[in-house]
């Protein structure tokens with residue numbers, strides 16, 4: 067490409083940094099990635115950083131574009147739906163989609179991160195570990211670095227610098243010093259804690275393998291995602307304060323009593339519960355919105371650095387990977403006119419990242435509370451019936467977000483219309499057989515254009 071800068075410096079070798087490095091290196095750019103942590107392939111991970119992620123269509127599309135998905139298939143476990151655990155141990159399975167193709171994939175975050183780092187190196191990107199970015203000149207893109215091992219500080223010139231440095235971004239901190247930079251951060255009153263259900267004696271899964279398990283308990287919940295080695299990565303979501311909170315679980319006996327009364331079937335499978343609970347840190351969850359995401363055609367931020375979201379739609383990395391493919395599509399279309407690309411990138415993406423941020427917060431209530439409510443389950447049945455009869459027009463919001471690449475803002479808008487329809491259709495009845503199909507037909511024809519015509 068004519069006029070393209072030779073070198074692009076990326077801050078952060080989490081999930082987005084190495085993927086973007088691969089996509090850039092495949093197009094002939096020199097990608098230099100700076101990561102404050104040591105190389106995770108050589109140093110054992112610190113406790114509490116091995117959560118699993120749910121990968122879905124948007125993330126898989128990006129991994130396919132990077133030529134990685136087929137090799138990664140052996141690292142993932144398909145999850146066909148939610149397995150709901152009641153307090154008395156009854157199980158209810160709620161499929162995610164209409165058939166076996168509509169599944170999401172559980173993958174170890176650390177495994178995905180290491181695979182991306184290795185693939186980036188194999189593609190010719192250079193990764194520099196224990197190099198913390200301590201400042202960026204927004205006018206020139208030059209990056210100041212501190213070697214975390216020796217303490218030595220250096221500065222590197224840069225044509226373009228992209229901040230993929232996560233929710234506590236150093237690049238965003240620099241942008242905050244600018245006039246008229248918009249920024250909001252909203253923490254949940256809830257935290258999360260990583261726990262484990264180990265594999266059985268023969269390496270087998272002790273719960274249904276192809277499901278995302280949820281123990282919804284109204285104000286809080288436990289979830290478990292399968293690993294390929296037979297274990298499950300669990301996350302406990304609990305308020306920080308108040309009754310039934312992290313603050314009240316101060317001793318091992320508190321934790322055991324709490325699990326015995328709320329999650330007894332899970333407790334029976336968690337021999338290291340107390341140890342896990344006290345060794346692993348309690349994480350916070352935040353939604354971050356800001357603008358602009360770029361300055362002077364020299365610096366840009368993407369992924370969690372630009373738009374951190376809470377994890378309840380399982381979209382953080384799917385959305386970040388979609389950032390990467392969107393940026394590369396603009397680059398392929400327009401050439402390396404960075405100033406223009408960065409502007410177009412933000413105007414294409416921000417409306418959508420705002421939408422998924424809001425949907426993710428809403429989905430927390432659905433997961434921890436509504437999935438156990440008979441009214442909600444009835445609406446889900448009607449939703450699936452409508453989706454089966456009108457597959458082009460009535461696509462459930464969860465499916466639009468998870469199994470399609472329709473812009474998130476469209477998924478949000480159509481989801482709101484569909485919710486209204488469901489209220490009109492479901493409120494007067496309590497059996498799917500009593501559904502007023504004529505009314506459904508009229509509403510759908512009037513308010514929903516086929517999805518393929520809008521995306």
Ligand SMILES: Cc1cc2nc3c(=O)[nH]c(=O)nc-3n(C[C@H](O)[C@H](O)[C@H](O)COP(=O)(O)OP(=O)(O)OC[C@H]3O[C@@H](n4cnc5c(N)ncnc54)[C@H](O)[C@@H]3O)c2cc1C
Nearest residue numbers: 078080081082102120199231232369370380381382383384
């Ligand atoms: C509990 C939980 C569950 C989740 N579940 C899902 C899920 O199921 N599906 C999903 O899609 N998403 C999920 N997410 C979200 C997902 O983890 C994030 O969206 C994703 O990690 C963001 O990737 P990133 O590369 O932007 O940032 P990160 O992965 O945070 O990577 C940023 C990197 O930058 C480095 N860094 C930071 N500051 C500096 C600096 N100054 N200098 C150099 N390096 C620096 C960090 O060390 C890190 O390696 C979940 C998140 C949480 C917390």
